[in-house]
Amino acid sequence: MFIYLQKGQYFDGTQFLGQDIFVSGTSISKIGKLEAATLKDLEIESLDCTGCYLIPGLIDPHLHLAGGSGEIGGFHSQSMSILLSEAVAGGVTTLIGTIGVDTTTKSMPELIARCKAFNELGLTAYCYTGGYDCPPKTLTDSVRNDLIFIPEVIGVGELAIADRRAPEPDLKDLAKACIDSYVGGMLANKPGISHIHVGDGNRRMQTLRDLMEKHVVLPGNFHITHIGRSEALIKEAVEMARRGCYVDLDLWDRDFSYWYQVYLEMKGPLDQLTVSSDASKGPPADLWYELRTCVLKHGFKLEDLLKHFTSNTAQALKLSRKGRLAVGCDADIAVFDKQTFEMKHVISRGQILMKDGKLNFINRPPESRREFDVYGIRKEKDPSI
Numbered sequence: 169m170f171i172y173l174q175k176g177q178y179f180d181g182t183q184f185l186g187q188d189i190f191v192s193g194t195s196i197s198k199i200g201k202l203e204a205a206t207l208k209d210l211e212i213e214s215l216d217c218t219g220c221y222l223i224p225g226l227i228d229p230h231l232h233l234a235g236g237s238g239e240i241g242g243f244h245s246q247s248m249s250i251l252l253s254e255a256v257a258g259g260v261t262t263l264i265g266t267i268g269v270d271t272t273t274k275s276m277p278e279l280i281a282r283c284k285a286f287n288e289l290g291l292t293a294y295c296y297t298g299g300y301d302c303p304p305k306t307l308t309d310s311v312r313n314d315l316i317f318i319p320e321v322i323g324v325g326e327l328a329i330a331d332r333r334a335p336e337p338d339l340k341d342l343a344k345a346c347i348d349s350y351v352g353g354m355l356a357n358k359p360g361i362s363h364i365h366v367g368d369g370n371r372r373m374q375t376l377r378d379l380m381e382k383h384v385v386l387p388g389n390f391h392i393t394h395i396g397r398s399e400a401l402i403k404e405a406v407e408m409a410r411r412g413c414y415v416d417l418d419l420w421d422r423d424f425s426y427w428y429q430v431y432l433e434m435k436g437p438l439d440q441l442t443v444s445s446d447a448s449k450g451p452p453a454d455l456w457y458e459l460r461t462c463v464l465k466h467g468f469k470l471e472d473l474l475k476h477f478t479s480n481t482a483q484a485l486k487l488s489r490k491g492r493l494a495v496g497c498d499a500d501i502a503v504f505d506k507q508t509f510e511m512k513h514v515i516s517r518g519q520i521l522m523k524d525g526k527l528n529f530i531n532r533p534p535e536s537r538r539e540f541d542v543y544g545i546r547k548e549k550d551p552s553i
Contacts, residue, residue: 258453331367
């Protein structure tokens with residue numbers, strides 16, 4: 169499939185430039201104007217991007233694809249699985265699923281199946297093996313084997329520290345999980361990330377400092393999330409980021425702008441900071457809604473914020489074809505009105521999943537009889553009696 173995005177301004181990593189983008193198959197093939205002969209010889213779908221910005225598809229490095237745990241009142245309070253439309257509506261094209269606290273009713277087979285479904289439907293989906301528990305509950309007999317033999321698994325997590333819902337992990341067990349992730353990634357040519365959940369306990373990141381003091385681990389393989397709990401935790405996150413770890417602000421409480429300002433005031437390394445939706449309470453599209461709010465309401469510069477939602481995340485997760493609009497990168501592109509910030513087109517791996525503001529699911533299976541289908545789209549009419 170060939171797609172030609174015309175008359176828009178694309179983000180080159182630092183600024184917006186007036187250039188067309190040509191997509192061939194699943195990749196970006198050219199940035200610049202196509203010759204008339206090319207347009208004539210190929211069957212190309214052109215998308216008018218007049219008055220629009222083109223940015224890389226957003227990357228969500230932490231969400232609960234198979235639904236969230238029922239922590240506020242029993243089984244009925246578990247949240248439903250994430251729907252495709254909940255990502256596409258916000259230009260989110262890459263998702264990293266995790267299980268979290270409930271490794272009993274939520275399982276690795278379920279999470280991996282959700283990843284496979286999203287990949288079949290045009291997005292890019294990976295996951296972590298395990299959850300809060302350490303040693304982690306894996307699909308095979310080890311973290312290392314999960315990374316080596318399961319394509320969707322790119323690391324271990326979210327391993328919990330300083331949280332009342334999980335015992336503080338034994339350093340030897342934590343080291344084994346993180347090193348197994350690294351070695352499994354090395355052997356399978358995968359990221360091998362250790363994704364760390366930090367709770368609101370008084371130890372904060374002390375366990376990670378102990379780990380790095382007593383074991384040989386690479387800071388760049390650590391992605392530490394939920395840092396926006398207190399200024400004391402942000403301060404420790406800044407320290408970890410200066411060591412080379414990646415740190416993450418989640419959108420559970422929709423308070424990114426506040427904690428981002430705190431991080432800036434503490435002079436945290438900007439290239440080490442990512443943002444995740446922690447979707448289950450809300451949708452992955454919260455990434456876009458929060459980004460939009462920060463620019464339109466709080467006065468942050470779009471050019472400064474974008475890397476925390478795109479290129480930084482790709483760097484943290486070692487996804488070299490993601491997070492940038494450049495020749496050879498995956499054709500993950502979000503197009504939105506530069507005045508209203510309304511999403512107009514979304515392309516994921518060369519498939520148009522939103523066109524002119526309307527969802528456009530090419531691989532949508534036959535209709536089910538459920539009131540809402542798996543895409544989160546309401547049926548047009550009820551069946552007749």
